[in-house]
Structures are given as structure tokens and as C-alpha cells.
Amino acid sequence: MKLILITLFAISIAASGAMGQQTLRGTVVSAADGSPLVGASVRSTVRGASTISDHSGRFTIAVAVPIDTLRVTYVGYVSKDTVYIASQSAGEMDIRLIHDASTLEEVVINTGYYEVPRERATGSFTHVDNELLNRSVGPDILQRLEGIAPGVQFVNAGGTSPSDIRIRGVATIESDETPLIVVDNFPYELDISTINPNDVESITVLRDAAAASIWGARAGNGVIVITTKQGRYNQKARISVNSNFTMGEKPDLYYNPNRLPGATVMEIERELFERGNYAEQPQTVIPAYAELLIKQRDGLISQADFAKEEAQMRQTDIRDEALRYLYRGERHQQYALNISGGGDNYRYYLAAGYDRNNGILVGNSAERLNINLQNTFRPLKGLEVTTGVWYTQRQTANNGIGLSDLAPGSGQTVSTYARLADDQGNALPIPYERRLAYYDEAAELGLLDWHFRPLDELAHTDRGSHDTEYRLNASVRYSFLNSFSVQATYQYVRPTGTSETYYGPETYYVRNLVNRFTQVDGAQIVPYGGMLEGGLNGLTNIHSGRLQLNYNREFGLHRITALAGGEIRQSVGQTSPGFRIYNYDRDLLTGTANFNYSQSYPTNPTGSAQLSAPSVSMGHVTDRFLSYFGNASYTYCDRYTLSGSLRWDGSNLFGVKTNQKGVPLWSIGGSWEASKEAFYSVGDWLPYLRLRATYGSAGNVNKQVSVLPTINYASDGTTGLPFARVRNIGNPSLRWEQVNTVNAAVDFGLFNRRIQGSVEYYNKYASDLIGEDYLPPSTGVSLWATNLSNDINYANLRTQGWDVQLTGRNFTGAFSWETTALFSQVRNRITNFNTPEVSTISLYFSSPPPSAGQSRDVVYTYPWIGLDHETGMPLVEVDGEIGMEYTDYIRNFRKEDLLIAGVRIPPYYGSLMNTFSWNDLQLSFNINWKAGYVFRRSSITPGEEYFNVYHMDYFRRWEKPGDEAHTDVPARAETVQAYRSQSYMYSAALITKGDHIRLQDIRLSYTFARNRFKTLPVEYIRVYAYTHNLGILWRANGNGIDPDYQLAEYTAPRTFAMGMQLDF
């Protein structure tokens, strides 16, 4: 790389001659809005020099004296010739280009290292501009990509974090599969939801090797580059205000089929009671109805009272109760203000944002404050200094109690007939952790009231977290020798977070602790009072630095851009232990933590225990990265482009020999704009045609693996001795995972460019994928050793697919109609798997182990024959005989005989967005679809209702001979037989098609612009309405299941937002 640069130098020096010349500086801007045009070609026709405008539109060029003509060309704009006369023209020249409506929109892609006009990029980029990003409303930036970026797949609908996203499928099996997020040119591995979407200018998704390999070892899963807004030179101050309010509907708690009506649950509980199933002892929780039956049996309740309470239970439904007291419609307020502008040598951007969210659970809320200030100066010729400060503060309250929090114990669910408040609105107790009857006796036993009343918990708990983040950027850029610039950038990020919970003395949490440790003589080991618990404190300091040399030159028909540099990064994360203060007084800030933690006390109702000792767990993790990179592209005749990149990445991987700490990665690519060729003859209907192809490698870091054995130290409160957990047993032959990608693409414009689009094909070969070796447990490596990793390079994976994007301008003029259709196909297949195949069949259903020739997302099933005519039990085939020999069937089932039902991640997906405009009124809606995948729906197997497993399929069970004709749900049984259950639960009977079409959102906006409304005090006002999660238009399954919310308590409720944007 060094050699190339020096050669480039020599060329540039040779080209810069010596006589009758003068250096002229200037700026190329768009005539429409004064925004700088990056990468415009500037040529002095007499002198014969040429250059390219830099990232702020500036250029410096040698011109002939006394007269010369500057020819400025820029894709998407009308070329312009400007005469330069030495005696008349000023030292600076502003050149304003007019947009050429007949050409493609010019898009400048920011990779985080360089900016390149899409026309000269060989790689595969998805660019999402500001307008498209702002189409949706909400506090999270990543969520806005859903359904608008080809090749970007949301595996969790409505996701807000990188782990919810797959870019062009997967390229790993067990390592990190999240895409890399880059914010303002540096990797951002913190919580992305701290970013205010109003500060974001654009997002570029880097999809193939040529695009992503500049990001090296972390780029194997794709890269999402977020660029924030900046001020512009010579632009008068602009103030923009945006405010909106979102309202959500209450969730549909009846969506979840895994519940039964209260009356049915009561019948089941009565049967269990009659069977003597309930252990009547204080420490075992018993359902409230069973308690009632026990009271009746023991004559502790009159028949009238029994009937009254029973009737009350029958007409209660916890979902109604929860909707009334625990859930609500979400509310979100967003306010954003920004001011930007600039003078000759100065530009700035100042923004503030405030978001407030009242969550779907009563008691949950979040607030976010963002402030950001960026300044750029040009103190000297060729020198540009930029500084930026971002500050984010977030505060959340997490007091909400959902249905799952009401479960009386692990593996149980709250009874459907549970009631949260009486007719007067007084909080009522529900069974929790121990027997209600035992809690009733608490006062007699000299204990505090021991009941758990959810509504009281809500009122007396105060749980919250607070985090702040500073981000400082500083950058110096110096341009010299016409074609060179050197840039040094430094970034410092400092996120901190704390969380705290206050439990009032009224809370179950406090009363339970006091009661458990109350001694026979009535002594309270834990004092009765409030409690304050602090969570783990986290503090991270991230320093990043980059030094980069750019070369940008045009001579004759040649254009070369190149860069080389190095980057260094350190992230130090520290965690310090939380605390617990007993008998805490909120007003006086007094409390105690002075206890004998090693003393074992008898506890109520049984056993003995120690008070849990304060945590002493500390953490200190240092991640270091060092990279060298280079990138060059050469364009000839604006038609042929060749590009290449090279990068070496190193990190302080632990337990690795030094020579294995780094990996070299590279890419090459080329493009050809066929429609510019003289021989091109189909320009009348296909006026634009460009072909691209790239190949290259990127990687994926797995920080958990180690070639040497490793241990983790911790302190032990019981022995007082330090101890070590073994994390790795070591594997000397580990190699880095690598992803090689081929990408081939066609960009085209049809029929006077009314239809534009691109078709891309890619093939990703991921090799040396790291995963758990499957070993006989006698080696010590088994499910038991959960902390132990025994990773090997065990598989190769191939992911291939298509991304198609088509945009049609169906109508233009006062009424316009534009349609954008996205289509993606993606499939992965494990091509090689070199550890023994897992023989435990049940694992193939819970988390399918990799298997050569299969997709990573494969769904396996047992075959399904149907239900037995006589008994209604599942029929299975053993040695050609159809019967009910479940043990033989499951025990001897071989992996090869499993059926492949399909894949769980949609291999086909896309969207269709239509935008209608009539003058200043605009309406758009986006329809998403997913196809070609399946999921395993839940159901109930014989006898499961006696083990707290409920499902509405209970009512569809086989009841009498003949029912097998119209149901697959087996008959009831006294008890669960695991093999019988599995033969239904994992069978093809429950495989459900996931295909569906969804109306994602609708947006309506009207813009009052000053050029139409002369009296308008502002530049323009835009009012908009936006509605999201409108629901499913069509689905392949007839079970009423939303495939995006298969096992959820409820689907994402519909939201409706109103907002206004003002620009001064």
C-alpha cells in the first residue's frame, strides 16, 4: 500500500508542471439548496489540470493565466463551463450546478471511511436518505429500516437493536451474527437506541465484500453506517422543529392461546384436588380455587360463602383485570429542534431532542434527552477542524407488572380466574411462592402480613435506571498538493449507567424477607423497613483514533481515488458491585447493611438460610483493536471502474498466540456503465445500464474462543477464598471465521428512466465457522458444563440470494404516483459439518444442531399419521406397524427419518410502497410480505393440563370416535407420557405456514410552503399523520396466529401518530 501511494505521489507531481499558472480555489454547490457537491469533477480546459471536489464541495486547481475555463461535471447535474479571468475573478469561485431532472438521483454513499457517488461504487450499498427515514415516526433509528431497505431483514418484527436484523442472511452459526453499526465513521457497539433519529441524515447499508471489507474483521454480517446531520458552509441559519405524539392501542391479551377460561381451569383444579395432587404444606403454592376446595372439605367455609366465591372466580378473567389495572395504550411524545448554518469558514449544527414514553405496562416510562453541537472551522488555507459533542441522558422507570410476573412460581402461570382488586378497588392477594392458607395464618404466627398483592407492589416499588453518554469527536483535515488530504480523527465515548430499586415497607419483597427470617422468639433478623438496592454500575471509556491519507485526482479521462490509514481503538468497561441497604429511610437516607452474612438462620416456613452477602463482583474488560487499511479505485472514461481494498485487523483476543491475533482481509471489484459506450444501441428504451461485480473476504470475531485453556476468577462468599471457573479447555488449532462474498449486479433505468432499479445476486461462503464440538460427556464436555466452551472450527455455510429493487414513477406532475417494490430471496445451507451428528432426537426440535446439507434455520418434525379411531391418541409407525408404541417409536427414531418441514426464517420477503402526491398533499403506505417459511405452533398434549400447561386447543381435543376426522388434537389423559406427547408436539400436525402480507404503515402529510402561502411566517410547515402496525392483510395459516408474534402474549398494538415539522 505504501508503494502505491508513493507512486501516486510521483504521478501527481509530474502532472503539476510549472509555468503561467495560478492556483484557484472554489466550491461546487447545488443551485437548489447550496449544499456542497462531493466528488464533482473540475477541469481547467486551458491549463489542462483536473481535480475533484472534496467532502465539503471544495476544490483547488491550477489554472492558466490570464484566462482559463473551468468545466465542472457532476452526475445528476447539468455540466457547467465557467470562464476564469485572472484580473477579474476573485480568489475563490463558487460554482452552482443545476439539477438535471432527466438523470438518476445522485447519491453519495458514506462507508465510514470515504464517500463515493453511487455511480462510481462497485460494491453493494443500500442508501436510505433523510426523507425515507423520516417517513416513519418513533424513538428508535434502526426500527425505521424495516421494510424499506433491500437485503435488510428484520428477524424480530419491530426490532430496535442490531441483533434483530440480518443483512443478507447469516454468515455464522454460533458466533456473533449481528451487523456492525457505525455512527459518524466509528463503530458503535453500545445501545443504539440512545441515538435520536432526528439527528440522522442518512443510513447506508454495506452488503457485499467490496462495500464492507473496509470494516474488516467485524464486517462479515454486513455494516449499517449511520451519518448524522451537519451544517453547511455559506448557508444562512436554518431552524427546524419537529414534534409528534403517538398513541397506541391497548394490547390484545386474548391473542395468546396458551390460556384457558377460568371455569375450565377450575374444573381441572377440582379434578387434581380430588386426586390428592396438592401437597398441603406451607412452602408449596396451591391455586386459589384448590384452597377454596380445601376450606370446603375441612368445613372452614359455609356453603353459601363457597358458592359466592366460586361464582366470583367463574366470572373473573385475569386478562380483563390486567387490561384494567396493569396494561394501557402506549404514549410517546417527541420534540426535536435543530439549528444549522455556516459562513465562509465556519459551519455549525446544534440540536436538542426530548422523547418521553409511557410504556404499555402501567409503571413503565422512559425519557431521553439528546443534545448535540458540531462546529467546523477553516482557520487556514486547506485546513479544516471539526469538533462535535453529543450528550444523551436516559431515565427509565420499570415498575410495570405484566401477566408473566403474576406467576406463582417458576414454570407456572397465573390462574385465569385470579382477581386483582375488589369492587371497591382494594388490592387483592393472589397465590405467590407459598400457600395462601399459610399466609392467612401469618398474624397468628407473629409474622407480618405475608400476602402478595400485585397492585400494592405497583404502588410501593420504585425501580429505575439512569444512564448518560458523552460522545466527543474531533477531526483535523489538511488538503495539500491539490490532490492530497490527510485527516486525523479522534473519538471519545463514555457511557455510564446505574439502576436502583426502592422497596417500600409495604411491598411483598420486604415483608417476605422479614418474615422468612423472623425467629421463633419473634426476633426479626431483617429489620422491617424500606429497602434500597443498587444494581451493577457500569462505566465504559472508549477511545478511537484514525489517521488517514486520501488521494483524489483526475487527469484526462482517468480518475483515481485512494486512501490508506490506520486505526486504533480501546474500550475499557468496568463494572462495580451493587448494594443493598436494609431499613432504608428515603427521607433521612439512613439504613443498615451490618449483618452476620455467614450465620445460618432457621427460616419460615422451613429450612435455614443465610442472608445473601453483598456482591463483591467486579469486572474490568479491555478490548483493543488495531487496523491498517487501504482502498483505491480507478475510473476510466467515467465508464470503467476498478476498485480494491485491503485491511489487516488485530485485537487483543485472549488465550491466542500473538501471530493469531490478526487477520488480513481484502476485496476487488469492477463496474462498467454500458450505456455510455458509443456502440450502445438500446438507449431509447434502456437509457441507463451498468454492470457491477465484486469479490472479497470479511471476517467475524468470536471473543469467546481460545486456543489456550482459560479461567475466570471470582470471589466466593462462603469460603472467603478466590476461585476459578474454567471457561475454555483450549484448542490449539482454532482459526478465524472468514466470509468470502461474490456479488454481481445490474443497475438500470427503463423508458426514459421512469422505471429504475437494480438486481443483485450474491453468494457468501463462510468457512471455518466456530461452534461447540459435540463430544461424549465422559470427556467432561456436556450440557452440564455450561460455563465451558469447547469450540472448534466445525462447519462451512453458504448463503446465496437475490436483492431486487424497482422504482416506478407511474405518474408525474401535479398528481404523482411512485411505487417502490423490494424483493429479496435468501437461503443458507451448511455445506460441511465435521463433528459427529447429534443423535439425541429431541435436540433437533428445540435448537436444531447443524447438519450438512441443511439450512441453519431448518425445522424438523416427526411424521404425522393422525389420531386413533378408538382412543383418540396419536398413531405412530414402528417397523411398518401403525399403533401406539410411543416408547419404541421415539427411542428408535433415527435422525435420517426426520421430516424437513421447511425453514423458520422467511427465504422470500419484500415490500411494496406506494406514494401519491397531489401538490403538497402526500399519502404513502407500505405493505410488507414474507413467504416460504414455517413455524411450529403450540398446542396441548394429553394430560398436560394437569401440569400447568394450558392451550385453547383443549377445546378441540378428540372426544369420541369420529372426531379424528376433523381434529389433530389428541384426547385427554390422566397423566402425561413424555413420548406420547412428543409424538404429537413435534409432529407435522403442528407445522404452520408463516407466509403473510402485512400493511405496515400509512403516512399522510401536507406541506404549507412559503412559495405558495406568501404570508407564512416560516419557510414551511408540514403536518403529518402516521399509523403503524395496521395488521395482517392475508396469512396462510388458519389458526389466527400472527407469524411475527408466534409465542407472544400479544401482537404489537396499532399506533397512531400526529406531528408537525416547522422550518424557519
Next chain:
Amino acid sequence: MNDIKTLIALIACLALGACGKEFLEVKRSKSQAVPAEISDFQGILDNWREMNSSSSHRLGIVGADEYYVADNHWRALSDPYEKNGYIWADDVYEGKEVDDWNAAYYRILLANMVLEGTDNIQPSPAEQEAWDKVRGSALFFRAWNHYQLAQLFCKPYDPATASEDMGIPLRLQTDVTRSVGRGTVEATYSQIVQDLKEAAELLPVESLNKMQPSRPAACALLARALLNMGDYAQAGEYAGMCLSLRDELVDFNRLDLTTNQLFVSDYGASNPEVLFFCFAASGTITSNSRFHADSVLLDMYAPGDHRLSGYFRDIGGGRQVFKGSYQGGTSFFTGLATDEMYLIAAECQVRNGNIPDARNYLNTLLEHRYDASLFSPVSTGDRGQLLRIILDERHRELVLRGLRWEDLRRLNKEPEYATSVVREVMATRYELPPGSPRWVWPIPDNEVDLADIPQNDR
């Protein structure tokens, strides 16, 4: 031209990989280490949550005759090993992995890591003591876990057939790619004895806590293993050696027998009988909400025996639950204690024909268990009668220690002491008679598949 010089200097600096090397040398997490020091290896063994809890006794406890459960409770069991293990069914695991197996081999892996790691350390004289201790501890843990596995997954030791009976896979190296096969019962036990003899030499008499192995603990386990092998001479010798180092007993006359738990839960710190602290969770089938103490066992306690009220608690509904665990809670103590050593010493003496010494050992223990006013020392001079008393005493004393399963297996080879275990479940009678292949649990299915080793007969 100055620009160019600066530029070249810059490029040169970036191209310099040398400064990068050091930059990347820093350790990622402060609490992380590549184990190299003696203290690192001691740290691995001091992880008592792995080494001393979930001991591999579950199957033995489930299968033995110290308890029974009611039909409704049996029917409500969801763990296959409990539900099927209770009736010694054909298929015990239903394809699930087996914790007793997995946990023991995990601990063996850790012990082997320590042994291999300390092989490479040449201790200085100042380090010799620590090196001896960590190696002795690792050998003890390896033997302890191999021994537990041998009680569950291979036939009881019989000198006549031990060199042919299939043993358990003996893992003596960390290399996970090695396959070791099943070997023989003889090889299994001789490895256990060899490891323990070496450990007894290396271990200190006193350890920092009861979860660390010590010399008395190594002697105690040797005594237990040798007794199991029928080598009464050596077993008696090691039990005596153990008692010469630690012989204290708890006097039940001084305990409050009415508490919900007889002992406190402090990892053996305050119980002088505990030689090595180890425990197994009570699981579901033997938890207090399902457990019925075996009525035969309850009837075996004579008047004045404090253990009946000390060990058992009536919780109504005709159920007696166990509350005498040395663990001090609802988990079962499965470690080593001096009371067992008195019983081993007594049994070995009587089997070797030394009646008076046998009586002495037995009476010393019983003195500490009986109400002083009602206690009359055992005085029989009849060998058979005394042995019978001692064996019954094991049954009464070592309740839910995981030892009953071993004793049943061992004694079933002697027709006069053999016992059948019988269960009545849902009106069906299940019997496990002496000599049945079901005294050996099946090897876990995934082990058989992946290691390609022969399964036990069933």
C-alpha cells in the same frame, strides 16, 4: 516538498507493526487468566459449586430403599430418571442426558487439567507444600468421582470377575479427542485406589475448609473403596488411620432434637464428624413434599435411639420426612464423616475375626447416638450376630448419604445379607432382586452413541 516528507513519515508510522504488537498484548478481562500458577489450579478446585455440590449420587438415592412415594406423587413426576428410576424401568432416561454422569466427568476433567498443569510446574521449596496440596486434591477429586460413577454404572466389585466385568471409561487426560473405552471393573478400582494412596501422601491433615480434601478424607475414601472391594484388611487399616487423625463424634445427647433441621447449614464447619463436605440436591421425588421415610427403616430404631427423633420429623398425613442431613438443609450430605469410619472399622474388625475391637468401635459410636440413661453397650461375642448389628447400624446411621445403594449392591453378593427392594406403584409390584442386572444403571444414551462403547445389560 516538506509536505511529502511529513507524509512519508506518517505512512511509515502507520505501517509499523511493531508498536501494534505490544498494544494487543494487554489482557482482555482482568479476572481472566491462562492457568499457569499453583494458585490458579487451587482456584479451579476451590470452585465448590462444581466440585462439592450435585455429587453423583442421585440415581443411587432414587433407586434405594430408604423411602417411598404415594401413587399420586409418583404420577406427577416429570423427570424421567426419577419416575423411571424409582421402578428401575427398562428405559430410565428417555433420551435425556444424565446429570450424575455429566457432572462427575466434568469434575474429572477439571481434576485432570490441574494434574496436567501442575506437571509442568517445578515447585520451589517454598511452593512445595502448595503443590503437594493441589495435586493431592486433584487426585482425590478424580478418585472420588470415578468411585461414584463405579457405584452407578458398572457391576459391584467381585474379585472373581472384576477383570472381565466392564468398568467405567477412565478419563486420566484432558484430551477430549481420546477415546478410552470401558475397561474393566478391576482397572477402575485399581485406578481409584492408586490415586487415593498418592493423594493421602500429598494432602495435609488440615484443610482450610471442609470442602477441600485432606489426608483424613483420602484415608476415609480409601477405607470405603477397599471395603467395597472386600479387602477388609486394608479397609480396616485406612479407617483406623483416618480415625487416628480425626475421631471426633457429635453427641446426640447434646443436640436439640426438636429443631426442623438437626444440623446447621454451614458447609460442615461446625460439625466435627465431617471429613469432606459434599452434597446432592434432594430432587423432586425425595423432596419433603413427596418423601415418605421407609417404615422398615423407622421400625429399626430401638427405644432411646436419638436418631429417630433427630433424623425424622412427622409432618402429618402419615409422612415422616428426613431432617438429619449433615448439610443442614433439605439437600443430602453425601460426603465423608467419622461415623462411617467407626462403622467401617467395626465391620472390618469383625470380618477379620477381631470381635472386641469391633464392639469397641461400634459402642463408641452408639454412645453418641443413644440416650445415656437407656444405652446398653453391644456385648455379643457372636461374629454373625455382631456383623448383622453393624450392617443394620449402617442402615440406621448413614441415612440418605447415598451409601445405601452401595451397601445393597455389595451385600447382595453375600446370600445371608442380601435384600430385595420392592415397590408398589399404581397397583403394580416392582422388585429388584439380588443379582439383577438392574443394580447397574444404563450408560447414558448419548455416551453410548458418541463414544461407541457397549451398553450395560438391563
